[in-house]
Amino acid sequence: MKNAIYAQSGGVTSVINASAYGVIKAALNAEEIDNIYVAINGINGVFNEELADMGKEDPEQIELLKFTPSSAFGSCRRKLKEESEFEEIFRIFDRYNIKYFFYNGGNDSMDTANKIHQYAQKIGYDIKVxxxxxxxxxxxxxxxxxxxxxxxxxxxxxxxxxxTLDVKSMAADSTKVFILETMGRHAGWVAASTALAKRHESDGPHIILLPEVPFNKEKFFEKVEKTIEKYGYCSIAASEGIKYADGTFVAARGYKDNFGNVQLGGIGSTLANLIRSELGIKTHYAVPDYLQRSGRHISSQVDVNEAIEVGAMAVKYALEGKSGYMVGIERLMNSPYMSTTKLIPLDNVANETKLVPPEFITEDGMFVNEKFIEYALPLIEGEYYPPYLNGIPLYARLKLNRI
Amino acid sequence: MKNAIYAQSGGVTSVINASAYGVIKAALNAEEIDNIYVAINGINGVFNEELADMGKEDPEQIELLKFTPSSAFGSCRRKLKEESEFEEIFRIFDRYNIKYFFYNGGNDSMDTANKIHQYAQKIGYDIKVxxxxxxxxxxxxxxxxxxxxxxxxxxxxxxxxxxTLDVKSMAADSTKVFILETMGRHAGWVAASTALAKRHESDGPHIILLPEVPFNKEKFFEKVEKTIEKYGYCSIAASEGIKYADGTFVAARGYKDNFGNVQLGGIGSTLANLIRSELGIKTHYAVPDYLQRSGRHISSQVDVNEAIEVGAMAVKYALEGKSGYMVGIERLMNSPYMSTTKLIPLDNVANETKLVPPEFITEDGMFVNEKFIEYALPLIEGEYYPPYLNGIPLYARLKLNRI
Structure with a gap:
């Protein structure tokens, strides 16, 4: 018997189940793989021997994984540290004849996958990770x-x-500033991406605050006021992780209330209160939080397709005997956009963070330039709507019966 | 010459421009109306004589109004009080030969329309409002x-x-509660509507907090804990306007920080901090703010169609000689859903607020029942997606040259 385990780890996305779909379909179709199991709640599902057999799921529900956001199999935040943890994992791998392990996640998860790969080599256990x-x-x-x-x-x-269309509507005699708080504690890619909405100079966003650039309150206020002077309103995308030059988080330092007490909040409420109290301008802010990363109803077609592809290719590479790699994406051309996959050693990926490079950021540090647009625009192309029933998306509902 | 003015007022919606489309198209087609003008920024556009001639707009852009959220013509928060304001309005109406006035808005706006109607009758000015x-x-x-x-x-x-799918993914070893802060300061319809997402008992939302029901912290905590015990996570929709039994806003009373200082915030952050500090449970919250009312990319087809219809019918009724009415919606049947329009005297509408009735609310006060679902479900039926260009919706861009 040669079985495979797939699991999901870390914060979720709207297309992680599309990658699951790619892995599961490819594994179900592979003669070399007898069973494809999913570990429930990431690597914890291995420790707890909570495994679900994908061969026993309703094929229609498997198809719906393409359209279903968040971790359909549960996620985890566990980092592996102890030798005993690896011993335990491989005892369980051996018990279930696991010869393939696919781990779907970000930096921390690639570190976990890498350590499992290295431990397998150390003990001479035949597995493709x-x-x-x-x-x-x-x-x-x-x-x-x-x-x-x-x-x-x-x-x-x-x-x-x-x-921005909303604040533009209200600006004549009410709210003049709108702030969108985005995810991104260290890297500003997510906040930067809002620039893709801008077709004309007057369109929002007018200001993008990135964690890569130290926050300068005076310059920020100046740009807010100039924008309002010019267009009547100002629209801002702010990364949750922006910091002052001294390294403290802007949201952590907060603002003072009417009694002089320092208030703590998210970056949206912090900036809104700064603008209200110091500039006297009515401000609204939105905090999409989970909605932005699980918003499958508005996912990019390019993204869904690539998510499926990296999943399916992980199986193909493993069947070819590769192990210890992450499936990366290589851009072939921009117009029309085309990409392919490539192998990246897990060693090179684990725990590394790629920031928005200076050559993508405008001189004033509060926007991104054409080079960023050229890079990011193809990635939001196409709408890939989920099916709806009674006005609500129809997302996968798996049985996940434990083996 | 017989001209018409249309204007938008109050907080915006994702389909107010669909109503504008209905009014404008019907007025452009009406032989009795020579010109259809739009007043910029609601009634202020009349005072400032900021009028745009819809006959001079690009017809393609007029078509895009069906898909464009927020006030394409600007909104306002102005309430009319002084006799002199009405004198001024009618001087301007007379100057531009205005014989039809269409005002698109909520409670306050219907009050404005009503007062204009009454003043016209008082001074014997021939206009249909x-x-x-x-x-x-x-x-x-x-x-x-x-x-x-x-x-x-x-x-x-x-x-x-x-x-909810997100918090469900994370709940095993991280965040267990998700709170969605919704609009609704007095009426809970908006928060209640989240119940439409629930197909199975384990689906979110598990708790809905309405401004119609006094907030009871102990009962709320109890339901949060029971829900987590049962499903592993808890998803909550909370109206921004919920109050304690003594009438104080929950968000206004806030919560205490580690130093014992009372913190103020929105209802999402307030509840999240209460749950964190008193129950010790990791909690996320989202504040969609403007995004929820301007989210045209996910509008209901039924809603868009009805928005167009009430606009077009306002013109038809006015041409029939009616004045001093709001165009209401009458439900004909639920399955298949069908509706028609009816005339409601502005006197009956102005400044009245319709709350969620007790017969729609569950006994524990923290959810809505089947009667509410039956009422609300047809209203979200159908997807009516906007056109996209380069991955982003293509919304109307009007010239709005002043006459």
Missing amino acids: MGVPKTVDNDLPETDHTPGFGSIAKYLSVAILEG | MGVPKTVDNDLPETDHTPGFGSIAKYLSVAILEG
């Missing part, structure tokens, strides 16, 4: 981009477009 | 529902569906 990339943060090195990024970029571009 | 309903709050009396409600209901149902 492949990393399947997933992160809205787009911060994995060596791959052109990560599955999940195109869809959060599309979600947030549409959000800033619609939110 | 019609109110076109618009509010995501669904709180106008006598109409079955309001245009804008179906689309915010669809936006938020999809949001809670996707947000």
Whole structure:
């Protein structure tokens, strides 16, 4: 018997189940693989021997995985540290005849996959370990981009477009500033992607605050006021992770209330209160939080297709005998956009963070330039709507009976 | 010459421009109307004589109004109070030969329309004044529902569906509670609508907090803990306007930080901090803010069609000689859903608020029942996607050259 395990780990995306779909379909079709199991809640599902046999799921529900956001199999935040953990994993792998292991996640998850690969080599256990990339943060090195990024970029571009039309409507005698708080604690790719909504100079966003650029309150206020002077309103995308030059988070330092007490909040409420209290301008802010990374109803077609592909290719590479790699994406051309996959050693990926490079950022540090647009625009192309029933998306409902 | 003015007022919706489309198309087609003008920024556009001639717009851009959220012509928050304001309005009406006035808005706007109608009667000015309903709050009396409600209901149902899948993914070893903060300061229709996402008992939302029901912290905590015990996670929709039994806003009373200082915030952050600090459970919250009412990319087809219809019918009724009415919606049947329009005297609408009735609310006060579902479900039916260009919706871009 040669069985495979697939599992999902870390923060979710709207297309991680599309990668699951790619892995599961390819594994079900592979003669070399007898059973494809999914571990429930990431690597914890291995420890707890919570495994579900994908061969026993309703094929229609498997098809719906393409359209279903978040982790259909549960995720985890566990990092492996102890030798005893690896011993335990391989005892269980051996018990279930696991010869293939596919781990779908971001930086931390690639580190886990890498350690499992290295431990297998050390003890001489015959297994192919492949990393399947997933992160809205787009911060994995060596791959052109990560599955999940195109869809959060599309979600947030549409959000800033619609939110800006709203503040534009209200600006004449009410709210004049709209702030969209985006994910991105270290890398600003997600906040930067809102620039894709801008077709004309007056369109939002007018300001993008990236964690890569130290926050300068005076310059920020100046740009807010100039934008309002010019267009009547100002639309801002702010990464949750922006910091002052001294390294403290802007949201952590907060703002003072009427009694002089420091208030803590997210970056959206912090900036809104700064603008209200120091500039006296009525401000609204939105915090999409989970909605931005699970918003499958507005995912990018390019992103969904690539997510499926990296999953399916992980199986193909493993069947060819490869192990210890992540399936990366290589861009072939921009117009028409085309990409292919490539192998990236897990060693090169684990725990590395790719930031937005200076050559993508405008001189004032508060926007991105044409080079970024050229890079990111193809990734939000195409709509790949889920099916609907009674006005609501029809997402997969798996049985996940434990073996 | 017989000219018409159309204007938009109050908070926006994703389909208010669909009503504009209905009015403008019907007026352009009407032989009795020589010119259809739009007043920029609501009634302020009349005072400022900022009028745009819809006959001079690109017809393709007029077609795009069906798909364009927020006020394409700007909105306002102005309430009319002084006799001199009405004198001024009618001087300007007379100057531009205005014989028809269409005002598109919610409670306050219907009050404005009503006062203009009454003043015209008082001074014997021949004009037909019609109110076109618009509010995501669904709180106008006598109409079955309001245009804008179906689309915010669809936006938020999809949001809670996707947000719940996210927290479900993370719950095993991280976040266990997700809170969606919704609009609705007085009426809970918007928060209630998230119930439409629930297909199975384990689906979110598990708790809906309405402003109609006094907030009881102990009962709320109990339900949160029971839900987590049963499903592993808990998903909550909370109306921004919920109050304690003594009438104070829950968000206004806030929560205490580690230093014992009272913190103020939105209802999402307030509840999240209560749950974190008093139950010790990791909690996420989303604040869609403007995104929920301007989210045209996920509008309901029923809602868009009805929004167009009330606009077009306002013109038809005015041409028939009616004045001093709002165009209401009458439900004919639920399955298949069918509706028609009816006339509601502005006197009956102005400044009245329709709350969620007790017969729609469950006994524990923290959810809605089948009667509500039966009422609201048809209103989110159908997807009416906007056209896209380069991955982003293509919304109207009007010239709005002043006459």
